[in-house]
Amino acid sequence: MPADPALRDYLLTRRSVGMAFLRDPGPDAAELETLLTIATRVPDHGKLAPWRLVLFSGDARAEAGNRLAALVKARNPAIDEAALDIERRQFLPAPLTVGVIFSPKPVPKVPELEQLLSAGNVCFNLEHAANALGFAASWVTRWFAFDTEAQALLGASAGERFVGFVHIGTPTIKPDDRDRPALEAVVSHWQG
Known part of the structure; x- marks a missing residue:
């Protein structure tokens, strides 16, 4: 495979854009199909998806x-409207949010951790795909990514869980750009 300086430069400068700074337009139908096709081209031992x-x-x-606001209100009837409004806006203003659900398969040859990492790669590929199409993205996990009842409300089935919500x-x-770790702080050479 030949060197690709443009791809290298993109990877060296890639940044997420917070969802508060994402507006219309979002992807049209053709762009969405391309975005999802790129998103699902990830390492997937055993082709399990x-x-x-x-x-x-x-x-x-x-x-x-x-x-989500109704769920929060049912759990805490005394909650104020400002806090409920935050819940109401969890998927706004970005024109598209893709929830990525980890749906493990019971395959002994493919440990669950490998399957989870594959799902995480879908989230990151969504960011790359958005950037490739001229959009921007932000991969987040908020309380509802870890709450069983909220996960079900948003589309997860029993045994599944969200690994992220990618706002596009x-x-x-x-x-x-933000500070990145110094390589010497995170890289070592195995010495045996």
Whole structure:
């Protein structure tokens, strides 16, 4: 495979863009198909596809937020409206959110950890795909990614869980780079 300087430069400068800075337009139908095709081209030992994708777009974004707010209100009736509004906006303003569900398969030759890593790669490939198509993305996990009842409300079945929500849209900012770890702090050579 020949060297690809443009890809190298992209990988050296890739940044997430927070969902507060993602607006319309989002991907159209053809772009969405390309985005999802790229997202699912990940390492997958055993060809198990141990993941599923749930799309939140259009009015479904607000409805998902309303249902999360209702769940929070049922658990804490004294919660104030400002806190409930935060829940209502969990999938806004980004025009598209892709929920990535880890759906492990009971295959002894493929440990669950490998399957989980494959699902995580789907999240990261969604970020790459969004950038490749001229959009930006932010991979997040919030409380509802870890709450069994909220996961079911958002589309996970028994035995499944969300590994992330990737918000995608047109960026309104170009984020500054952030500090990265020094390689000598995170890399070692095995000496036997």
